[in-house]
Amino acid sequence: MRVLLVEDSKILLRTVRRALRHAGFAVDTAADGEEGLVAAEANDYDVFVLDIMLPKLDGLSLLRQLRAAGNTTHVLLLTARDTVADRVQGLRQGADDYLVKPFALAELIERVRVLCRRAYGNKSGPLCIGSLELDLSARRLRRDGAEVDLTAREWRLLEYLVLRRGEVVPRSEIEAHIYDELVEPMSNVVDTAVYNLRRKIGANFIHTRRGLGYVVEVQ
Amino acid sequence: MKSLRGQLTLRLLVGGALLLVAVGGLLQWQMRRALTAEFDVSLVAMLNTMTMMVEQKRGHISIDFTGANVSQLEEADGTEVLLLRSVDGEEIARSQSLGTARLPLQVGSMAAPKFLDAQLSDGRVVRCAGVRFTPEYEDETPRPPQVDAVLFVGLSRAPLDHALTSLWAILFLVGIGTLGVLSGFIYWGVRAGLAPLDRLGGNVATVDAGSLATRFQLSSLPAELQPIVVRLNELLARLESAFARQRRFTATAAHELRTPLTELRALAEVNLTTPGNATESEQSWSDALETTLRMESLALRLLDLTRAEDGAHVLQYSTVSLAQAFAAAWRPWSRRAAERQIEPQVTLPSDLSVEADPTLLAVVLGNLCGNAVEHSPRGSAVTVQGNRTTEGISLRLENRTDDLTETDLPHLFEPFWRKDTARSDRRHHGLGLALAAEFAALLGGKIRAQFGGNGMVAFTLWLPEKIQPSN
Numbered sequence: 001m002r003v004l005l006v007e008d009s010k011i012l013l014r015t016v017r018r019a020l021r022h023a024g025f026a027v028d029t030a031a032d033g034e035e036g037l038v039a040a041e042a043n044d045y046d047v048f049v050l051d052i053m054l055p056k057l058d059g060l061s062l063l064r065q066l067r068a069a070g071n072t073t074h075v076l077l078l079t080a081r082d083t084v085a086d087r088v089q090g091l092r093q094g095a096d097d098y099l100v101k102p103f104a105l106a107e108l109i110e111r112v113r114v115l116c117r118r119a120y121g122n123k124s125g126p127l128c129i130g131s132l133e134l135d136l137s138a139r140r141l142r143r144d145g146a147e148v149d150l151t152a153r154e155w156r157l158l159e160y161l162v163l164r165r166g167e168v169v170p171r172s173e174i175e176a177h178i179y180d181e182l183v184e185p186m187s188n189v190v191d192t193a194v195y196n197l198r199r200k201i202g203a204n205f206i207h208t209r210r211g212l213g214y215v216v217e218v219q
Numbered sequence: 220m221k222s223l224r225g226q227l228t229l230r231l232l233v234g235g236a237l238l239l240v241a242v243g244g245l246l247q248w249q250m251r252r253a254l255t256a257e258f259d260v261s262l263v264a265m266l267n268t269m270t271m272m273v274e275q276k277r278g279h280i281s282i283d284f285t286g287a288n289v290s291q292l293e294e295a296d297g298t299e300v301l302l303l304r305s306v307d308g309e310e311i312a313r314s315q316s317l318g319t320a321r322l323p324l325q326v327g328s329m330a331a332p333k334f335l336d337a338q339l340s341d342g343r344v345v346r347c348a349g350v351r352f353t354p355e356y357e358d359e360t361p362r363p364p365q366v367d368a369v370l371f372v373g374l375s376r377a378p379l380d381h382a383l384t385s386l387w388a389i390l391f392l393v394g395i396g397t398l399g400v401l402s403g404f405i406y407w408g409v410r411a412g413l414a415p416l417d418r419l420g421g422n423v424a425t426v427d428a429g430s431l432a433t434r435f436q437l438s439s440l441p442a443e444l445q446p447i448v449v450r451l452n453e454l455l456a457r458l459e460s461a462f463a464r465q466r467r468f469t470a471t472a473a474h475e476l477r478t479p480l481t482e483l484r485a486l487a488e489v490n491l492t493t494p495g496n497a498t499e500s501e502q503s504w505s506d507a508l509e510t511t512l513r514m515e516s517l518a519l520r521l522l523d524l525t526r527a528e529d530g531a532h533v534l535q536y537s538t539v540s541l542a543q544a545f546a547a548a549w550r551p552w553s554r555r556a557a558e559r560q561i562e563p564q565v566t567l568p569s570d571l572s573v574e575a576d577p578t579l580l581a582v583v584l585g586n587l588c589g590n591a592v593e594h595s596p597r598g599s600a601v602t603v604q605g606n607r608t609t610e611g612i613s614l615r616l617e618n619r620t621d622d623l624t625e626t627d628l629p630h631l632f633e634p635f636w637r638k639d640t641a642r643s644d645r646r647h648h649g650l651g652l653a654l655a656a657e658f659a660a661l662l663g664g665k666i667r668a669q670f671g672g673n674g675m676v677a678f679t680l681w682l683p684e685k686i687q688p689s690n
Contacts, residue, residue: 009478011506015485022493080477102481105488 001116001156002026002177004043006036006059007051007078016049016108023109024139024152024159025116026180033057040066044176045073047115049108052079052090060093067094074115078103113137120163127162129216132201134162141201148200153178157193161206161216170213224413231405236398243390250386255346258379259334262348265372266332269301273354273368280305280354280368282312292316298375300345306367322371326351336376344380347373415441419448431459468634475517475635482510520650523582524634527657534576534661536686541605541614542567544577548584552592560598561591561618567605573612574686579658583666584614586655587678591618610681611664617677623670631668632656 003025007013013029020027028043030036033054040048040062048066052059063075074096079086082100090098096118097111117136126135133142136159141148150158156178161169174190194206194214207215273282282303284292291297297316304310308324320339326349327333333349349371356365419435426433433455435448486507489495495503545567549556556563573580591601595618602617623631630636634653652666659666664682671677 009482011482011510012478012485014502014506015482015489018493018495018499019485019489022489080481101477102484105485105492 001046001113001160002028002044002180003047003049003112003116004028004030004036004039004045005049006030006033006039006054006062007049008032008054009051012051016105019105019109020112021180022152023113024155025109025112026156026178028180031055033059033062037062037065040071040073041069044173046119046177047112048073048075049112050075050077050095052077052081060090063090063093063095074119076108076111076115078108117163129162129165129205132205134158136162143201150197150200153193154197154200157190157197158201161214165216168209168212168215174214223416224409227409227413228405231409232398232402235401235405239394239397239401243394247383247387247390251383254379254382254386258346258374258376259348262334262346262372262374263332265299265374266348266350266370269372270329270350270352270354270370273303273352273370275354275356275366275368278363278366280311280366289314296341296343298377300339300347300371300373302371304369304371306351306369311368317373322347322349322373325349326369326371328352337373344376345373346376346379347371415439415444419444423451426455428462431455431462464633472635476514479510479514479517483507486510517650520654521634524650524654524657527654527661534579536574536576538572539575539577539580540569541571541573541612542569544580545584545588545603545614548581549588551585552588556592556601559592559595561595562600563603564600565603567603567614571605571607571612573662573682573684575662575682579662580682583655583658583662583680586651587616587666587680589651590678591616594623595619596621607684608681611683613679613681615677615679617671617675619674620676621674623676625670628668628670632666 001024003020005013005016005020005027007016007029008031010031013031017027017029028039028045030039034056036048036050036054037057048063050059050062054062057065059077059079063077066073066075075094076097076099077090077095078099078101079090080101087098096115099108099111113136126133128134131144133145135141139155141150141158157174160174160177171190178193179189194208198206205216207217209215268287269282272284272287273280275281280303289299291299292301292314293316295315295318297314299314300317300320301312301314302310302317302322303312318340320337322337323335325333325335329350329352334346335349336344336346338344349369351367351369353365354368419440422433422435434452437445437448440448486503490500490503542565545565549563549565595601599619602615604615604617606613606615632652632655635649636653637649656666659680659682662682663686664680666678666680668676668678
């Protein structure tokens with residue numbers, strides 16, 4: 001899942017990015033509203049996390065412009081303003097959720113995760129795919145009843161493919177949603193990650209459609 | 220609770236009632252006098268008639284009722300009484316109607332009879348007239364010496380008292396009726412007269428913190444209420460402005476505090492839950508220190524501001540050269556000014572000095588310098604001039620501004636106010652000018668900001684040359 005974090009506090013930007021990445025998200029960052037707008041228009045994100053009080057272009061204006069341009073990506077607003085009027089204003093502008101500072105990182109991560117799931121049809125709860133038992137909320141994977149350890153990046157890949165199960169997901173989309181701006185285009189990180197994932201969960205769950213992408217078959 | 224309407228109604232009613240009692244009393248007194256005078260005329264007529272019937276013969280006085288209707292005198296409960304005495308007190312004649320009553324020995328002359336009221340033994344009250352006079356003589360020679368007689372005649376007061384009682388009853392009833400009608404008029408008049416005040420009170424009662432934009436119309440109000448409503452509207456405008464300022468202060472203070480708190484909390488949580496490498500760990504500690512220092516700076520600034528507002532600073536006055544004080548205040552900013560290529564053009568006469576607390580003055584000047592250095596466009600000049608004016612010693616800092624507008628001027632000295640609503644410049648809290656204004660006031664002076672044209676903004680600090688005794 002790929003998240004765009006727009007926050008003018010450099011410290012908060014670094015800290016939240018680190019926490020989100022640790023939680024398995026691909027995170028791009030922007031320090032002001034204009035930079036955020038450019039990033040949002042250039043890339044395909046699952047969730048925007050926007051501070052409201054931003055230099056150059058405030059978070060609500062940025063949100064308005066995104067919605068006006070037809071961008072329907074879920075938005076979580078971060079702000080120090082906690083009145084009902086502020087929340088209502090944010091939600092009316094098209095935000096999907098609202099988090100008041102100071103917040104717990106765990107709550108922020110969970111809210112981002114919920115918005116990501118909502119982006120793919122609200123598919124939540126434990127899933128059983130063959131011998132795999134996948135709990136996205138608890139980030140737990142069992143294969144034939146035995147716990148399987150995955151890295152954060154492997155989790156991201158598996159979660160993304162499972163949320164889009166039944167669909168052939170192009171390699172470019174996986175790159176766009178799983179990897180952030182640090183990954184170089186044209187690299188074979190997706191293939192490598194799929195290879196590593198297959199080694200842990202077995203080769204029968206993620207199928208390659210040559211020239212098209214990967215798919216997790218619905219059983 | 221005292222009601223203006225109740226008090227006014229009560230006072231008007233009491234006043235009306237007292238007026239009615241006074242008028243009624245006067246009327247009754249006047250009528251009593253007139254009726255009594257008329258009654259006394261009847262008595263005098265009776266007295267004249269009776270004196271004509273008294274005669275003296277050889278020193279002996281007698282009364283002859285021949286030809287007169289004296290039936291009331293001869294009845295025990297008659298309405299007329301008579302008593303004839305010699306001057307030495309010997310009774311000559313007494314009417315049956317007088318019974319055994321003794322009459323006071325007070326008499327007047329025929330020209331001015333003495334009138335008095337007497338109660339008879341059976342309870343009847345009579346009004347009498349008494350005179351001492353000389354009865355007519357029988358023709359006799361030689362003439363004997365003249366002898367005077369004393370005659371009392373009286374009439375029952377019953378008709379007079381009845382008339383007076385009736386009059387009093389009529390006056391009382393008329394008074395009560397008048398008071399009732401007056402009460403109605405007073406109630407209606409007070410109610411109608413105070414209706415605008417009631418409406419105004421009702422309208423004022425609906426104003427609360429959420430409706431401070433309300434203003435009351437003057438056109439429909441009586442002239443007496445208009446000055447009050449004018450002041451009320453002015454007060455509401457000031458309250459609205461103060462509430463708006465307070466809301467801005469709270470909102471920005473919340474932002475100023477919530478953001479570093481969020482940073483600290485996030486730093487702590489991420490380091491507890493996310494294993495990081497040495498670089499990340501070092502960065503976290505560095506970030507935590509930066510945030511803590513910023514919060515410390517904010518707390519100290521707020522404390523300074525609160526102390527200034529409370530007047531809790533103990534001032535140590537001395538004579539301070541303005542040129543030297545400004546040079547000292549500019550020094551910490553000179554490096555930053557050089558970075559931004561900002562040139563100070565200072566014209567401060569060396570003889571300009573003020574009596575002030577040097578520490579507070581340094582804070583004021585430091586904030587003005589910092590404001591000029593940070594907010595002037597790169598490569599511009601800051602002009603500093605000092606003058607002796609009628610308002611004291613003035614120091615004027617003028618610089619170009621690219622982002623301020625006329626509407627920003629009223630907010631410049633508000634705590635936390637910043638032109639950049641995103642508050643992206645985290646080195647400053649927006650408290651400097653507020654603090655400078657409070658400290659200037661503590662020093663008995665003031666700071667004003669104004670646009671000087673051509674995109675120039677000028678901050679002028681006035682300080683008293685000599686400290687006033689009140690300071």
